[in-house]
Amino acid sequence: MSSSSFSAELWQSGAPVYVQILRHPFLAGLADGTLSRAAFSYFLIQDSHYLRAYSRALALVAARSPAEDTVRMFAQHASEAIEVERELHGGLLAQLGLGADAVDDAGPGPTTTAYMSYLTAVCATGSYAEAVATVLPCYWIYRDVGRELLRRSSPDPLYRTWIETYGSAEFDAVVEAVLTVTDALGDQVGPAERQRCHQHFAATTRYEWMFWDAAHRQLSWPV
């Protein structure tokens, strides 16, 4: 494994799905401005629920981390996830004429619930390395998607605000720090734990695709 970093190794488990993410019509619509406001509102509402669970998952990662520097880092990211939910999502929803009650009234949909549950379960019951591998696609995919959409440049100012957050140098620095932490774990995980890390990374990468797909279709509970 010494020829390739642990993060690059994990990325291979999600790479085919990432290709599908870049091709997804939700992201094409964000970039060219044709995405409906209804689909974007659905996304923001569901993502507000997601961020509340993601923040708690990151707090669990922080708590299980053996080194104080990573306790601080993940705890800070846990705090920032709530900040993003209040400022970015709250602000964009307000511009769409929706208040905080819209988020609470809608509740988490089926894909959001499944993704939140998976994150919470692994971060609560898996090893520290498994927890890091599980949250890594959330950071990494949004950074790469943000960059890609910044390059495509959306004509819609509302969509641009979202794109500029995740395509920003600030978010890139956050993701690079997490990649460095991931790479440092590479020599510490044995084969069985390593396989579980790959499975979690692949699962949450799929959930990232499913999250955009749910918003695109404005998926609701079947019963």
Ligand SMILES: Cc1ncc(CO)c(N)n1
């Ligand atoms: C679904 C999802 N994944 C990752 C991020 C990045 O924080 C987000 N906001 N939403």
